[in-house]
Amino acid sequence: MYRLALSAALVVTLPAFSHAQSEVQWTQTLSTPKGATIPRDRADIVGIEMGDTYAEAKAKxxxxxxxxxxPREAQEDVPPFTKYKVVPVKETRTSLRFKAPGSSQIVTASFVRRLKMERETKGTGPRAIDETIEVVLSSPASGHQVIGIERTLEFRNESDQPRVSEFLAQVNAKLKGQPRISLIGDQGTYTYQFNDGNVVAPSKSDNYCYTRHGDFQAAQLVSINKTGDCDAVLQIKIGFGISRDHAKYIQFVFSDNDRVKANLTADFAFVENYVRTLQDKTRGATPKL
Structure with a gap:
């Protein structure tokens, strides 16, 4: 299964002008509901939720x-967000190209895979707090849903550095669980593992249960949550600041692994079936005997 998906890297090197090409017309085949893997009161980062659609995530x-x-430009009579000096939300598209064995037809499947927002918020000192939020989406075949969220905060004024102990206490209270803690040098990594909707005692190694929202190869699907107890992972990295109880930066990486597996399985199956349908529609006249 997914033989067409696995051949994509080979096709992309071929000259575009030598083959007929067509763009996939997406049809939704799966809609994994919000809260299916993680209770909704724990499945968000600053209001952006696992399962949000492209439109919902972009609006947030x-x-x-x-x-x-x-910073803004001076014009006030322009459409919303065009008055900014920067693009508020940057989009990154993923393009996959598929070719059935023996065919000259190349099928391209493209969609917005990532949304990225960068902003500054006011701090207590002369320098602002830097923040970046990036969301990772599945394809329109599975609802164009958020399957992963990444957020980074950098506190450039020492007076803005939050207390690590107070921050982690808030996270533990929200998630209703405790993380695995790894301290190396001036950085701490705090890993929360979800199973059946709850934070559970985490595995001993990141190599066993880790974030999978960056995967986008059919061959990787079988290894996602293979043992069934790694439904989702939130990893928080903290760079220590003026003390080991102060954070100069905080990075969140949140992956809904079960949603990743379900949605990407549907995405690859849709494209493979799409190409197969094109094959089935091709039927020339039967030669005379």
């Missing part, structure tokens, strides 16, 4: 950008 990122202190 635009609102967060509005609340920042990004």
């Amino acid at each position: 990122l635009l609102k967060l950008f509005e609340e920042g202190i990004q």
Whole structure:
């Protein structure tokens, strides 16, 4: 299964002008509901939720950008967000090209894979707090849903550095569980593992249960949550600041692994079936005997 998906890297090197090409017309075949893997009160980062659609996630990122202190141009009579000196939300598209064995037809499947918002918020000192939020999406075949969220905060004024102990206490209370802790040098890594909707005692190694929202190869699907107890992972990295109880930066990496597996399985199956349908529609006249 997924033989067409696995051949994509080979096809991309071929000259575009030598083959007929067509763009996939996406049809939704799966809609994994919000809260299916993680209870909704624990499945978000600053309001962006696992299972949000592309439109929902982008609207939330635009609102967060509005609340920042990004510099603006002087015009006030222009459409919303065009008055900014920067693009509020940057989009990164993924393009996959597939070729059935023996065919000259190349099928391209493209969609917005990532949304990224960068902003500054006011700190207590002369320098702002830097923040970056990036969401990773599945394809429109599975609802164009958020399957992973990444967020980084950098506190450039020492007076803005939050207490690590107080921050982790808030995270533990929200998630209703405790992380695995790894301290190396001036950085701490705190890993929360979800199983059946709850934070559980984490595995001993990141190599056993880790974030998978960056995967986008059919061959990787079988290894996602293979043992069934790694439904989702939140990893928080903290760079220590003026003391080991102060954070100069905080990075969140949140992956809904079960949603990743279900959605990407549907995405690859859709494209493979799409190409097969094109094959089935091709039927020339039967030669005379």
